[in-house]
Amino acid sequence: MKIQVGLVEDDPNLVQSISTKLMMFDEVTLIWTARNGIEALEQMESEPADLLLMDINMPAMNGIEATSQVKKTYPSTKVIIHTVFDDNDRIFESILAGASGYLLKDEKPAKLIEGMREAMEGGAPMSRSIASKTLQLIRRNTEEVRKDFNLTKRELQILTGLSNGHNYQQIADDLFISPKTVRKHIENVYQKLQVHNKVDAVKLAIKYQIISTR
Numbered sequence: 069m070k071i072q073v074g075l076v077e078d079d080p081n082l083v084q085s086i087s088t089k090l091m092m093f094d095e096v097t098l099i100w101t102a103r104n105g106i107e108a109l110e111q112m113e114s115e116p117a118d119l120l121l122m123d124i125n126m127p128a129m130n131g132i133e134a135t136s137q138v139k140k141t142y143p144s145t146k147v148i149i150h151t152v153f154d155d156n157d158r159i160f161e162s163i164l165a166g167a168s169g170y171l172l173k174d175e176k177p178a179k180l181i182e183g184m185r186e187a188m189e190g191g192a193p194m195s196r197s198i199a200s201k202t203l204q205l206i207r208r209n210t211e212e213v214r215k216d217f218n219l220t221k222r223e224l225q226i227l228t229g230l231s232n233g234h235n236y237q238q239i240a241d242d243l244f245i246s247p248k249t250v251r252k253h254i255e256n257v258y259q260k261l262q263v264h265n266k267v268d269a270v271k272l273a274i275k276y277q278i279i280s281t282r
Contacts, residue, residue, distance in 0.1 A: 070094070071184055074117035075101045076108045076134065077150075078126040082173070086121065086150075089177040096184060103127075105134025112142055119146040119184055122167070124153055132161050139166030146187040150180075159201055160275065169193035170202075217260050217278065226253045228279045231270045 073096050077083050083101050090098050099115055102108040104126040111117075120138065124131040135147045148169040149162045162170055168187040171180060172195040183193030194202065219227065222243070229239035236247045236254075243250070254266070263269045273279045 071096045071188055072099050072116075072118040073097065073184070074099060074108060074111060074120045076103075076105065076120055076126070076131065077101065077123045078103045079123075082123075089180060092177055093181045096181065105129025105131065105137065108134050109137055109141075112138060112145070116142055117145060119148065119187060121150040121180075122147050124149060124151045124158060124162075132158070132165050135162065135167050136165040146184075148183060148187055148193065154195075154197055154201065156201060156204075159198060163202070164275075170198045171195050172198065217276075219257065219260060219278065223253050223257050223260075224279060226250060227257055227269060227273050230254070230266045231273065231279055 073090065075083060075086055075090075075098060077086065087098055087101070090096050099117055100111045102111050106129045108120065108122075109129075120135075122131040122135055126134075129137075131149060131151070135149070138145055138147055146168040147166065148171055149158075149167045150171055150173060151158070152173050154172060159170060169183055169192050171183050171193060175183075175195055179195075186193040225243060226239055229242060234242070236250045240247045240250045254269075257269055258264060261269050261272050263272060
C-alpha cells in the first residue's frame with residue numbers, strides 16, 4: 069500500500085524539487101501540498117494523509133505549531149519535520165509537538181523515502197547530526213531537570229498557576245495566601261530559574277517538565 073503524503077512547504081521552488089524527488093519512488097503518493105500549517109489542517113480535513121513532510125519556518129502557522137495541531141486531531145498521522153534548521157530548541161520543540169522524525173533538507177531522496185518508511189513502521193527517522201544532537205539534549209535535560217532549580221512545593225503551585233494563565237490575585241485566592249506573598253514566591257522562582265518574566269518561567273518549566281500542563 070502506498071504512503072499517502074502531504075507536503076507542507078512555503079517555498080515554491082522547494083515544493084517542485086521535493087515533489088520531483090517523491091515521484092521517483094513508487095511506494096509514496098503526494099496527494100496535496102500546503103504553504104503553511106493552516107492550509108495543511110484544511111487539507112487534512114478534506115483528505116487526510118498518512119504522513120506529512122513539515123517545514124518549520126512558514127507564515128500564518130509554523131511547522132511546530134502545525135505538528136501539534138495535526139497530532140491532536142489526527143494522532144495516527146506521522147509527521148516528519150523537513151527543514152534546514154538543526155538548532156537544539158527547534159529539535160526539542162518538534163519532539164514535544166509530536167513529530168515522528170526530523171530530517172534535514174539536504175538529505176538524498178533515498179534517505180527521505182527510507183525515513184518515511186521508517187516512520188510508518190513506528191520508527192523515528194533522523195538525520196545523523198540531528199540524532200547526535202537529540203542524544204545530547206536527552207543527556208543534558210536529564211541532568212538539569214529539577215536538580216538545579218530546587219523549587220519548593222509552594223513555588224511549583226504558583227508556577228502552575230501562572231502556566232494556567234492566572235494572575236496574582238487568582239493564585240492567592242486558590243492558595244489562601246496574599247498577593248504580596250505570591251509576588252515574593254514568584255521573585256524566588258525567577259531567581260532559581262534565572263529568568264526575568266513569567267512567560268520565560270513557564271516556558272522553561274514546561275520544557276524541563278517541572279510542571280504539568282492541562
